[in-house]
Amino acid sequence: MSREVVRVTRRDFLVGLNLSLAGLAIGLPALGDEKKPPGLDPNPFVHVAPDGTVTIVCHRSEMGQGVRSTIPVLIAEELGADMGRVVIRQAVGDRKYGDQNTDGSSSIRKFYDNLRLVGATARTMLVAAAAAKWKVKPETCEARGHVVLHVPTKRSLGFGELSEAAAKWPVPKPEGVKVRPRDELSLLKNPKLPLVDGPAYVTGTAGFGADLGLPDMLIAVIARPPVVGGKVARYDASRATKIPGVKRVIEMPAAARPYGFQTWGGIAVLAENTWAAMRGREALDITWDGGENEKYDSRVYRDELLASVRAAGTPYRALGDVDAAFKKAARIVEAEYVVPHLAHLPMEPPVALARVGGGRCEVWAPTQHPQAARSTVAKLLGLGEEAVTVHVTLLGGGFGRKSKADFSAEAAFLAREAGVPVRVQWTREDDVRHDYYNTVNAQRFRAGLDEKGKVIAWHHRTAFPPIASTFGDVDRPGVTDLQQGVLDLALDVPNVRAEACPARAHARIGWYRSVYNIFHAFGIGSLVDEIAHARGADPRDVWLELIGPPRTLGLAELGVEKLANYGETLEKHPVDAGRLRRVIERVTEASRWSARKKDGRAFGLAAHRSFVTYTAVVLAVVPDARNKVRVDEAWISMDAGTVVNQDRGRAQMEGSVVMGISNTLFGGITMKGGATEQSNFRDARIARIGEVPRKIHVDLVPSDGPPCGVGEPGVPPVGPALANAVFVLTGKRIREIPLLRGLSA
16 A cells, blocks of 8 residues: 655645635634624624624734734733633724824824723623622622622622623613723733734644635736836737646736825736746737836936925924024034835735625735725726625735725726636835835935034924825825924024925835834934034933933924824823833833943944834944844833833834845845836845844833834834944945945945
């Protein structure tokens, strides 16, 4: 007797079992099935079943930041549930869950109070039902460990036993619900909350977009125009259709301004498997019409941006008399900085699966913004939003790229045209060449110093095509864009002017981890260091002097008429100079900044406020044979108010340091003839293991304040800290990213 050994890969296993999202570890219902069993259902986020199972909905997308390990635990703690009896269900795209766009470092910042109310409401109803059954006062009862306990008599009833009785009680209004005292929330004291999806990650059973399959599904890859706004002039698919496994060739709708979340256009090849689809795409014969952006050259545009910031722009921040102050200045420090387009480069390229039929559409995608995917698909197909269901898979990284709905729209369009389910798979090259890039930027600074070296005048100009240019005819940044490091910069300078200068877009611009803060922090953090070296002063001292004494700054003190403040009120989240000072003081103490000259390494410092969080970074760099410099050690201090999940907060800071180093040393997308010149990790570099710090020290500032952003604020100060350290090491002041190019010049 002989046996044939069949090698089965993880993906073969998942697809072979025809596992939809329901069968994977992320707890979604089966296709189209959103029925809930009887029990307590006080809001869209919590359900308590008669068997005691508590289902908690996570309405934000999981992309490694740990939101599925945080939101459900926060709700469960308020409820008093045992996490061992909790099922986490990923929300579909639906307005009933509130804002589901998982970006802007907002999941806990925006929803902390409301999520606690969600759990507390269910707890209040369970306690009321138990108290009525026992004929006692609710105040004598507690909910914990999945039971309601009558404290005086030690009687208890399980959540399941109470669920149907509790469901008969009216849902209390928010003002009638009390959340637990802060000291009862054990998750705030736990430095290492379990990673809910950790076992699935390490065993290869976690469900990502490319893992999903449906009967009769076809795989699609798309030959997209090299230039955004381009279209197909002509094509011949005869060779492609002869390749075994290729079933259809379909022309995609071309994109026109404003590009929004439209599909990019091009020719799609649909096949029985990915390899056949890729071979079919290679066999296509296409002539492209480049469209209005085909003459775009990013090198020429760089000079246009610099010319823009050398002329007067639209003022958005004004204090004192800047012109008079410069006339009185004993010394003027001037500098210009340039940061190129940046690609997101998530490890998982975009992918989406769609099924269309019976007047409905279902989409499965690693999307950060299922509501945008839902509305975009509905509009494209001519359906009402209620006819579109968007299921959210786990995301293999996002960084803002997957908040766009274009790849979901591609799958939906092709599924309708083909009449069968279609999964659109992007390759790495597709992702690099057809991204919604972080925008390109130029800045010009002038700082006027008095006889003692104190800054008495600050003039800042910035030019970049804003994200709004993707959705309308906008040719310069506005007040919402300038909140990111320009208008909310805490300065103790009597004369300040900040201006926005024109910059027309020639590429798709999109949200990116830290967005405009990346280049504003790079410019400001580098300039502060230049001022310090011009004075022969310690950069730490100059930072603290520029920030001024601990205080909060309102609109008048900032010299602005409006401040978007990341959607937060200045009453709840003011611009706080004291918090910015504190992270600088803590990070320089931790890194032994005062003794740095005896260390043998070169040190750089920078700080920044973003997403209402305050972050400071010190990097120690050493010479390196390969890249000329290497970051040897990093220290990062973050004041983000209450950090609900400390372990994930630390992980976010560690990842921020690595991403900041990647962007600053290697980052940069260039375009010629309107087309992106990079294609893969060989020329769109990210830091490798040997290029990241051997140690990253993370300091989370203890705080009882309201939660602030965590996912993005660690990135911005890394760039200027690295540039400043490179200057100390090499004597070269590099004012343009990527630094590696400047070091090689």
